[in-house]
Amino acid sequence: MACCTTGAALLVSRETFRIPPIKGPKMSVDEKMARRIATLARIGVSDAQLPALAKELSAILGFVEQLSELDTTGVKPLTSAVETTMMGREDVINDGGYPADVLANAPERDDDYFAVPKVVE
Amino acid sequence: MSKLTDLNLAEARDGLRDKQFSARELTQAHIDRVAAAEKLNAYVLQTPEKALEMADASDAKIAQGEARPLEGIPLGIKDLFCTKGVRTTACSHILAEFTPPYESTVTGNLWADGAVMLGKLNNDEFAMGSSNETSRFGAVINPWRGADQKHLVPGGSSGGSSSAVAARLGIAATATDTGGSIRQPAAFTGTVGLKPTYGRCSRWGVVAFASSLDQAGPITQTVRDAAIMLSSMASYDAKDSTSVNLTVPDYEAALTGDIKGLRVGIPAEYRVDNMPSEIEALWQQGIDWLTEAGAEIVDISLPHTKYALPAYYIIAPAEASSNLARYDGVRYGMRVAGKDIDDMYASTRAAGFGDEVIRRIMIGTYALSAGYYDAYYVKALQVRRLIAEDFTKAYEKCDVVLTPTTPSSAFAIGEKSDDPLEMYLNDVFTVTGNLAGLPGISVPAGVDAKGLPLGLQLIGKTFGEEDLLRVAGVLETAAQFTARADDWWSAE
Numbered sequence: 092m093a094c095c096t097t098g099a100a101l102l103v104s105r106e107t108f109r110i111p112p113i114k115g116p117k118m119s120v121d122e123k124m125a126r127r128i129a130t131l132a133r134i135g136v137s138d139a140q141l142p143a144l145a146k147e148l149s150a151i152l153g154f155v156e157q158l159s160e161l162d163t164t165g166v167k168p169l170t171s172a173v174e175t176t177m178m179g180r181e182d183v184i185n186d187g188g189y190p191a192d193v194l195a196n197a198p199e200r201d202d203d204y205f206a207v208p209k210v211v212e
Numbered sequence: 213m214s215k216l217t218d219l220n221l222a223e224a225r226d227g228l229r230d231k232q233f234s235a236r237e238l239t240q241a242h243i244d245r246v247a248a249a250e251k252l253n254a255y256v257l258q259t260p261e262k263a264l265e266m267a268d269a270s271d272a273k274i275a276q277g278e279a280r281p282l283e284g285i286p287l288g289i290k291d292l293f294c295t296k297g298v299r300t301t302a303c304s305h306i307l308a309e310f311t312p313p314y315e316s317t318v319t320g321n322l323w324a325d326g327a328v329m330l331g332k333l334n335n336d337e338f339a340m341g342s343s344n345e346t347s348r349f350g351a352v353i354n355p356w357r358g359a360d361q362k363h364l365v366p367g368g369s370s371g372g373s374s375s376a377v378a379a380r381l382g383i384a385a386t387a388t389d390t391g392g393s394i395r396q397p398a399a400f401t402g403t404v405g406l407k408p409t410y411g412r413c414s415r416w417g418v419v420a421f422a423s424s425l426d427q428a429g430p431i432t433q434t435v436r437d438a439a440i441m442l443s444s445m446a447s448y449d450a451k452d453s454t455s456v457n458l459t460v461p462d463y464e465a466a467l468t469g470d471i472k473g474l475r476v477g478i479p480a481e482y483r484v485d486n487m488p489s490e491i492e493a494l495w496q497q498g499i500d501w502l503t504e505a506g507a508e509i510v511d512i513s514l515p516h517t518k519y520a521l522p523a524y525y526i527i528a529p530a531e532a533s534s535n536l537a538r539y540d541g542v543r544y545g546m547r548v549a550g551k552d553i554d555d556m557y558a559s560t561r562a563a564g565f566g567d568e569v570i571r572r573i574m575i576g577t578y579a580l581s582a583g584y585y586d587a588y589y590v591k592a593l594q595v596r597r598l599i600a601e602d603f604t605k606a607y608e609k610c611d612v613v614l615t616p617t618t619p620s621s622a623f624a625i626g627e628k629s630d631d632p633l634e635m636y637l638n639d640v641f642t643v644t645g646n647l648a649g650l651p652g653i654s655v656p657a658g659v660d661a662k663g664l665p666l667g668l669q670l671i672g673k674t675f676g677e678e679d680l681l682r683v684a685g686v687l688e689t690a691a692q693f694t695a696r697a698d699d700w701w702s703a704e
Contacts, residue, residue, distance in 0.1 A: 120578070124578075125574075128574045128577050128578050128581070129574065131577050131581060132561075132577040133537075133540070133554070133557040133558050133561055134558060134561045134562050134570055134574070135555075135558035135559050135562035135563075136562065144571075144574070147571060147632065148571070148574060148575060148578065150633060151525060151571070151575055151632065151633065152575070152578070154521075154522060154525065154633055154636075155522040155523075155525050155526050155588070155592070156522075157519070157522055158519060158522050158523060158526075158591050158592060158595055159587075159591070161516075161519060161595060161598070163591060163594035163595065163598070166594040166597055166598060167594070167597060168590050168593030168594050168596070168597065169593055169594075169596040169597035169600055170424065170593060171424060171454065171649075172410045172424065172425075172596075172600060172646075172647065172648055172649025172650075173409065173410045173411045173454070173456060173649045173674060175411065175454065175456060177453060178450070178453065178457075180450070189313075192313035192314075193313075195311070195313055196310050196311060196313075196543070196544035196545070197542075197543060197544065198541060198542070198544070198545070198546070198547035199547065205542050205543055207542055207553055207556070208549075208550065208552055208553045208556055209552075209553075210552075210553050
């Protein structure tokens with residue numbers, strides 16, 4: 092395989108493992124993209140936090156970039172390490188009926204419901 | 213008789229059955245030792261009253277001649293396992309004072325076998341880390357230290373578990389391993405850490421990090437103790453659809469000491485250019501020990517090894533970003549008020565998650581987002597298959613694989629916490645086992661020039677825990693690792 096020769100050493104120093112500096116100049120994620128990811132992830136991020144976050148994310152993505160040098164044409168993605176067949180079961184209710192337990196940790200509740208800020212006007 | 217807190221699990225079990233001491237005495241001795249060890253910060257919650265209540269129930273069982281496999285054995289439980297009526301936080305602010313109304317299957321199995329809970333153990337927030345420095349409760353300290361007496365990390369994410377077992381703050385502990393979080397902390401503390409095959413232990417009631425990689429296992433003082441613990445922790449569980457319906461063997465019975473003719477693979481790709489010479493020497497020592505015991509050493513190749521960490525740092529964050537979407541301030545845990553519901557989600561998550569968790573959620577969100585999914589996530593899953601196939605091919609030539617557990621011994625608190633990528637390198641030898649779903653064990657095998665413990669790792673075949681434990685037992689016997697950390701932490 093072209094990617095790597097048998098017997099090649101696994102390299103643990105950051106240089107040889109091709110680990111970019113955590114706040115290096117190469118930026119695959121800019122501040123605008125960092126803002127977009129934060130919005131998708133529903134994590135509040137201030138404008139002041141964006142530059143550092145963009146650099147960290149860029150460095151991590153720079154590290155994983157080396158996967159692209161492997162030719163994976165025709166390789167089936169592996170989603171589960173141990174092959175199993177999903178077990179079926181009868182379509183019946185076999186648990187539940189204890190709203191007090193379910194709601195016991197709710198930050199806010201109203202009767203037997205979780206309470207949230209008003210969603211529909 | 214030695215102190216009750218010096219006993220390993222097998223010794224304590226036998227002593228209880230022979231009525232040399234009671235479960236209450238054994239538990240009280242550990243409660244006192246835990247209470248005096250707050251400097252280590254291994255426990256985030258102590259449950260002495262519950263422990264004594266459970267110990268008394270065990271004494272009653274023993275008196276009736278009905279002792280179960282773990283009767284009266286005091287354990288520490290990683291704070292990732294839900295424990296009914298006992299606060300469970302995954303060491304994250306976002307879970308606040310969450311008190312589960314249910315018990316995880318693994319801990320339920322332990323209590324059904326008679327074990328006693330001493331309390332909840334510290335870990336990296338949501339098990340994301342290799343040093344136990346990302347916990348909301350602060351860093352855990354390794355009982356081991358070098359001549360300069362600097363505080364060292366106990367490894368992570370199961371740092372509370374490894375520190376507690378090394379300091380004898382519990383006879384054994386539960387732990388979880390997503391990229392090395394059982395084996396690396398065990399190596400850093402001179403303890404035994406066993407990650408079973410994916411699907412061997414139920415994940416039900418274990419706070420999820422990366423569901424296709426997470427697996428529960430024990431950290432113990434000895435290989436025999438790990439075998440005893442796994443026999444209780446493992447089960448088929450209809451509540452975890454990835455749990456595998458296979459009979460749980462008596463793992464202790466596998467420890468025959470006989471490995472004649474067993475083939476041990478040595479992967480060329482784990483030879484590191486600038487690996488510390490002590491680790492290189494220890495690896496060779498391990499090869500020699502197994503050869504002397506009658507094993508056959510086989511050179512093998514795992515050519516995609518160097519792509520394991522990059523693939524892991526897509527797959528694990530992707531799964532984490534999905535799993536951690538549940539923390540939204542609605543059903544449990546922390547809530548920070550916002551001007552509308554979206555603002556409430558964002559404010560709650562910003563306040564509740566630590567920096568490393570936020571980094572991983574964001575990397576995962578990016579890798580799963582439209583336009584990047586194929587390039588990152590699908591690509592990483594394809595590489596994952598290549599890594600798993602490396603092992604399949606290697607296991608045509610060998611039965612277990614021997615490697616170092618970590619590329620170094622324990623490092624100082626703060627030494628790597630500013631650089632997430634440097635931290636990720638800790639898992640370079642262990643992460644392949646998670647990606648391929650294989651069982652792995654770290655056995656303490658020696659010390660480095662600083663006098664700090666080093667571990668050797670064995671990786672087994674799928675559901676090959678019996679072979680794995682048998683070889684680990686031989687390594688343990690040959691290594692005669694009896695060193696203990698000097699007790700500098702106990703308050704008088």
